[in-house]
Amino acid sequence: EAGVAQSPRYKIIEKRQSVAFWCNPISGHATLYWYQQILGQGPKLLIQFQNNGVVDDSQLPKDRFSAERLKGVDSTLKIQPAKLEDSAVYLCASSQDRYEQYFGPGTRLTVT
Amino acid sequence: DAKTTQPPSMDCAEGRAANLPCNHSTISGNEYVYWYRQIHSQGPQYIIHGLKNNETNEMASLIITEDRKSSTLILPHATLRDTAVYYCIVRVANNAGNMLTFGGGTRLMVKP
Numbered sequence: 520e521a522g523v524a525q526s527p528r529y530k531i532i533e534k535r536q537s538v539a540f541w542c543n544p545i546s547g548h549a550t551l552y553w554y555q556q557i558l559g560q561g562p563k564l565l566i567q568f569q570n571n572g573v574v575d576d577s578q579l580p581k582d583r584f585s586a587e588r589l590k591g592v593d594s595t596l597k598i599q600p601a602k603l604e605d606s607a608v609y610l611c612a613s614s615q616d617r618y619e620q621y622f623g624p625g626t627r628l629t630v631t
Numbered sequence: 632d633a634k635t636t637q638p639p640s641m642d643c644a645e646g647r648a649a650n651l652p653c654n655h656s657t658i659s660g661n662e663y664v665y666w667y668r669q670i671h672s673q674g675p676q677y678i679i680h681g682l683k684n685n686e687t688n689e690m691a692s693l694i695i696t697e698d699r700k701s702s703t704l705i706l707p708h709a710t711l712r713d714t715a716v717y718y719c720i721v722r723v724a725n726n727a728g729n730m731l732t733f734g735g736g737t738r739l740m741v742k743p
Contacts, residue, residue: 523674552730560733560735561716561718561733561734561735561736562675562731562733563733564730564731564732567730575730610674610675612674612675617724618663618665618677618680618724619677619680620675620677620731621677622673622674622675622676623674624672624673624674625673625674
């Protein structure tokens with residue numbers, strides 16, 4: 520089966536610019552997650568969707584980050600405006616059961 | 632979620648068993664132990680999970696102590712491709728999804 524797809528793989532922007540990341544989960548997976556991984560740290564959950572509804576966005580910096588999952592399939596994560604500390608790898612994951620999450624390759628964002 | 636403690640790094644000779652320890656002394660009765668690994672520049676990959684009993688799959692074995700306060704992930708015959716950061720995570724598996732809280736993990740270096 521096809522894995523979780525993410526694009527772009529790399530993005531370089533200047534601070535105060537906007538950026539968007541796209542994720543296509545594994546077909547049939549109802550739950551979708553976005554994680555932020557800063558260099559040298561483990562991934563940190565930003566937001567979790569169940570179908571097209573938000574389950575948990577408690578760690579999402581809502582003043583600059585937004586995410587949506589239209590039609591319960593693909594998802595987009597946006598940052599506007601970006602700050603230097605947003606430089607990280609943004610990982611998308613999906614799951615269909617209570618146990619295993621499947622991760623995409625991630626998008627490496629560099630904010631200069 | 633129960634906090635986990637892992638050594639920051641370990642070395643293992645190629646072909647030998649790699650034994651990765653994890654302490655989770657505050658684990659609750661309904662919390663599972665999960666192991667994921669992250670190879671450089673890739674997203675995390677699920678390895679195995681367990682509740683009370685020891686578990687084995689094609690990738691690894693998970694040994695959980697009787698009091699459930701610690702566990703060991705065993706890679707029976709480590710190869711160079713097993714070089715990665717290994718994360719031990721303790722989490723309740725519930726129907727609302729399965730948010731993972733990653734710590735620092737153990738960086739396993741398999742050497743020829």
